[in-house]
Amino acid sequence: MRNVAILTYSGLSMFELGCAVELFALPRPEFNTWYNTDIVTFENKPLTSTANIKLETKYITDLSGYDMLVIPSWPVEFTATNSSIINNSNSMQISSEMQKLIARGGRIISFCSGAFLLAYSGLLNNKKATTHWRYAEKFQQNFPFIQYVDNVLYLYDGTLGCSAGSAAAIDLGLAVIRDDFGHSIANQVARRLVVASHRSGGQAQFVETPMPKKHDLFSSTLDWAIKNLTTPLSIDKLADKANMSRRTFDRKFSATFNISAKAWLIEQKVARAKQLLEDSRYSIEQIAHFSGFDNAMTLRHHFRKQLGITPSQYRTQFSTSDSYAI
Numbered sequence: 001m002r003n004v005a006i007l008t009y010s011g012l013s014m015f016e017l018g019c020a021v022e023l024f025a026l027p028r029p030e031f032n033t034w035y036n037t038d039i040v041t042f043e044n045k046p047l048t049s050t051a052n053i054k055l056e057t058k059y060i061t062d063l064s065g066y067d068m069l070v071i072p073s074w075p076v077e078f079t080a081t082n083s084s085i086i087n088n089s090n091s092m093q094i095s096s097e098m099q100k101l102i103a104r105g106g107r108i109i110s111f112c113s114g115a116f117l118l119a120y121s122g123l124l125n126n127k128k129a130t131t132h133w134r135y136a137e138k139f140q141q142n143f144p145f146i147q148y149v150d151n152v153l154y155l156y157d158g159t160l161g162c163s164a165g166s167a168a169a170i171d172l173g174l175a176v177i178r179d180d181f182g183h184s185i186a187n188q189v190a191r192r193l194v195v196a197s198h199r200s201g202g203q204a205q206f207v208e209t210p211m212p213k214k215h216d217l218f219s220s221t222l223d224w225a226i227k228n229l230t231t232p233l234s235i236d237k238l239a240d241k242a243n244m245s246r247r248t249f250d251r252k253f254s255a256t257f258n259i260s261a262k263a264w265l266i267e268q269k270v271a272r273a274k275q276l277l278e279d280s281r282y283s284i285e286q287i288a289h290f291s292g293f294d295n296a297m298t299l300r301h302h303f304r305k306q307l308g309i310t311p312s313q314y315r316t317q318f319s320t321s322d323s324y325a326i
Contacts (some may be wrong), residue, residue, distance in 0.1 A: 002180060004037040005066040007094070008057045010047050011076075016072035016111045016169055017049070022193065023173035024070060031185060038066075042094050063097040068107040068176075071114035072169070076135050095121040102159065109161035109176060111169035118162060119143045128155050132165045197296075218242050218252060226268050229292035235261045268292075270306050273299055277315040284311050 006020045017039075025037035039057040041047060047055040061070060098108055098121045110118045115131040116139065118124050128147045129140050140148045149155060154163040154172035158179060163172040170193060178186035221242040225233055237247035239263060253261040272291035276282055282290065288299040303311050 002068060003066045004033050004035045004068045004070060005060070005063060006037060006039045006072065008039055008041045008047055008055060008072075009043060010049075011075065012047070012049050013073040013112070014049050014053060016050065016114070019111060019167075019169040019173065020070045020072045023170065023177070023189070024259070027100065028189075031181070033181075035068075049301050060234055061093070063106075065102045066101065066106070068109070069098060069101060071108065071110040071117050073111060073113045074115075074117040074120075076113050076116050076138055079113075091120070098123060107176075109156070109163075109172055110187045111163050111172065112165060115139065115162040116142075119146055123160060124162075127157075127160065128163050130155050131162060175215075216235075218256075220245075222264075225265065226272075229269055229272055230290060231292075233265060233292070235265075266302050267306070269299075270302055273303065273311065274314065277311055287311065 006017070006025065021037075021039070024035045025039065028034045038060075040060045041057045042236065044059050047057060047122065049055055094117070098118075101108060102123060108118060108123065112132045113135055115124075115129055116135070119129065119139070119142070124143070125145045126147070128149050129143075130149045130152050133150065136148065136150060139146075152164060153168040154161060155171055155176065156162075156175050161172050161176065163169045174186050174190055177189055189254045222236055224241065225238055235249070236246055239246045242249055242252075244252065250261060253259075253264065257264055259267075269292045273287050273293070276287045276290055280287070284299065285296045287323075288294070288296045291299065293299040293302070300310055303309070303314070305316065
């Protein structure tokens with residue numbers, strides 16, 4: 001049993017707290033083992049969240065009984081209402097307990113602005129970190145010794161983790177669940193949440209396909225395919241690379257993703273095209289080539305079929321380039 005503490009404080013965000021509760025505190029009798037989770041606070045008083053919702057959580061003075069701490073959010077501004085949360089002895093105590101937790105082999109993950117508390121504690125010094133894009137500038141100004149990474153949903157090294165926007169909390173949480181219980185349970189949790197169990201890429205991307213098992217020839221083949229979309233890729237070739245018969249490969253694919261290998265491959269090409277449309281100034285014809293489609297017409301067909309809009313419409317909405325070729 002893994003003992004988890006979800007940290008609360010006066011003024012916390014209810015959405016991120018709800019994500020943490022849904023991921024780690026919701027009873028899941030369908031699994032033989034699961035997390036034993038408390039909603040905790042270092043403030044010995046009733047709490048008021050955003051929208052003046054009153055909360056009564058478990059008061060603690062240390063983290064000695066826990067294996068993992070989840071920080072759903074944390075103040076990013078020094079104001080009269082929350083400066084005491086950051087500067088008083090409780091904050092120093094939390095930081096000290098966080099350092100002790102990591103020293104004894106524990107884990108800490110943060111959602112959205114929760115990365116600020118991880119940063120205040122010093123645990124992220126000389127490490128990579130991320131937070132919501134709206135706090136990126138403030139985060140980099142306040143913590144110059146941390147390597148800030150933008151355009152990622154989350155960063156997680158097995159010990160420390162931080163997610164980007166609010167909803168990216170679910171992506172990070174599912175990654176933790178996968179590490180603790182395996183891909184099958186992570187996919188079941190994702191299914192109950194009605195989300196994909198893995199999203200690749202940056203904060204602007206849509207939900208993509210579920211994640212396969214790690215460290216096997218099948219997943220290595222898929223990684224190779226994604227890196228080689230511009231080369232001729234047949235399903236037979238992928239099956240050979242995975243050292244499987246075509247029939248076995250197709251069954252494995254269907255069981256893992258609930259789609260065909262051909263459909264998955266098209267999804268990866270569309271995903272590459274989305275990234276190029278957002279980040280590059282290539283023409284649509286060039287993007288079709290770099291994402292593995294025969295031509296722009298084929299790209300437009302699959303793009304509209306999957307997303308309901310044209311590549312040009314997508315670029316207008318999401319492009320980060322100042323100008324680009326049509």
